Amino acid sequence: MTVTSHPPLAPRRGAARATTWWGKAWVRALEEAAYAETDLRRARSLARSGAVGGISITTGRVVAAVADQVRGRDEELHTVEVRVPVLDAEGRAALVEVVAAEAGRIGALLAGDLPHGLVEHADEAGVELLPYGTEMETTCTCVGWLDPCPHALAVLSQVAWLVDADPLVLLHLRGLPRDDLLARLHARSAQPEPADELDAAHLDTALDAAVRAARILELLDRDDDASVDHLL
Template identity: 60%
Template sequence: MTGAVLHPRVGPRRGGARASTWWGKAWVRAVEEASYAEADLRAARALARGGHVGQIATEPGRYVASVDDARGLWTVEGTLPVLDHSGLTALVETVAAVAGRVAALVAGELPHDLVEQADESGAELLPSGYELGSVCGCDHWTDPCVHALAVLYQLAWLVDADPFVLFQLRGLSRDELLARLHARAVVAADVEADVDLDQAVEAALYAARIVDEAESSASGMDIHQPQADDPVR
């Protein structure tokens, strides 16, 4: 996988396979929308909680992981549609539109208004159930199968802890987002500098024009105004 990120394996953990953040819960809702049966979800949660999912590798539009169960070891490859060029641009602009959004993302937070504004701009971050595609080596007839659902549950935990995982899956890695924001800030600074220079030149030209007009007016008064010592006729 080109440019893939390999996430640490999650060991057995107590409790449910649910997420804790609002965006993680939205991911889980999409996973459960994609499932065909509640029994598959229960089995997938058991696999996820039991530490049966190997390290998950993520890259734009794709994730891969292995899952072991009583029948063997299975490889799951999943997909999520990436944003097109205009969508990626809109996402970057949305992040840059409000101060503090970058800091929130770096701190592991995903502002709700960022997601809403991105959606309105045509850059949907959170997936729906029909977007979660998968292929597994098992003979289960459903898509996603139990193994894919287990991987998707653990992906919810990754997205929970780091929203940049979601950005990467949608086609915009953390480094690329920060690089685009930096480039955008540099361009904005250059434009502002050019505008300030243009304004300064315009102000100087205006001042010079005022001086010229004032001097011309004073010269006209010297020629046409009568002097105090001129003889009265």
């Protein structure tokens, strides 16, 4: 199983929101998952301040630690785990076909772009790339009862930044890591194209020509020039 570890992200000033359309879609999903605006504000503050540690991403799973300090208490370190649904084998195969369907799509992904057409065609194939709020399951070691809590929302906020910068993070979470995607595309391109099948008429013509050629060779061996002229 491929695990990608991202070092702690540097603190960011201002809103520090996603800038791409797919990054914003991730942000909308985490906002849908939140219970209250106060939780979102707290989460954004934690994410921007650098309270989130290194983030580990694997198929369907994100793990990170969040340092939090409540007024009058010592700083506490909480472990957050986020889970999103993973594509099944059929879904992964369909996604590879969608990526390979148009020239330039894999190049766009490697360059940090997620074409609208790719996502739309994936949806048509029954493959959902962009998550929605109720898909995101979170756990945290804090004593809070909300799910997701502000610590989990802070991690999700930073994952939005990672997805914003590299849409392949999104594919990894859905079950298709970068190296796996490239290997599947390479294997697909290396397969020979299936030969065109002859239709019935062409097949009959080819068989007739083969029979005539064999008969001519037989007559030539017998020096029967008249019969050869008749066949020609």
